[in-house]
């Protein structure tokens with residue numbers, strides 16, 4: 001636990017103030033447009049240059065769902081093979097997944113099954129949206145049947161990070177799905193982790209004016225999940 005010495009850090013405070021906080025991950029091969037989709041949604045912009053994500057980028061976003069403040073952590077992961085072994089921690093406590101392929105590169109569509117398999121190993125139940133990106137390059141692709149989503153009973157959107165088609169819809173739906181998953185899930189580990197978190201926050205409040213809180217009593221092996 002890396003709490004600031006003088007009490008609860010800003011980010012922790014934000015989490016505490018929010019009615020709900022959820023984590024959404026983004027998966028798919030390198031260069032399918034995961035980062036550009038995030039940028040389009042969060043910054044409403046698109047810079048065409050390719051800069052592969054190095055391992056992981058985290059974005060924070062606050063919004064309202066059904067009158068409640070929701071703090072969203074977007075995890076933008078690197079699609080490159082060399083980062084594959086790091087993925088376990090990305091999946092940890094994720095509440096929804098956006099899985100992206102590039103309509104111009106068939107291999108990225110084929111690889112969806114590998115990504116999906118890995119996702120389900122770690123998060124058997126979370127909502128997952130399948131996304132066909134780069135439809136601006138050739139609109140005829142929207143006539144094609146991409147059966148992967150249907151086969152796995154997953155929602156499926158055609159999007160473009162370049163011109164913004166369906167991007168706001170994709171992310172707002174993903175957030176809604178994440179919130180409803182979190183509120184309705186009966187995942188045992190999630191429940192345990194939630195309890196631990198609440199306990200932690202209460203404990204931090206209780207000790208926030210004490211000098212030294214660096215030695216948390218929480219068993220270390222539980223923090224490593």
Ligand SMILES: Nc1nc2c(ncn2[C@@H]2O[C@H](COP(=O)(O)OP(=O)(O)OP(=O)(O)O)[C@@H](O)[C@H]2O)c(=O)[nH]1
Nearest residue numbers: 030031032033034035036048050052053079161162
């Ligand atoms: N035409 C078009 N190009 C796109 C679109 N989205 C992304 N690109 C291009 O695709 C390339 C890769 O985009 P990124 O968002 O960096 O891909 P990524 O999935 O984050 O890749 P990694 O970080 O390596 O996993 C960039 O050169 C983008 O300009 C789109 O909707 N349309």
Ligand SMILES: [Mg+2]
Nearest residue numbers: 034035052053
């Ligand atoms: Mg990226």
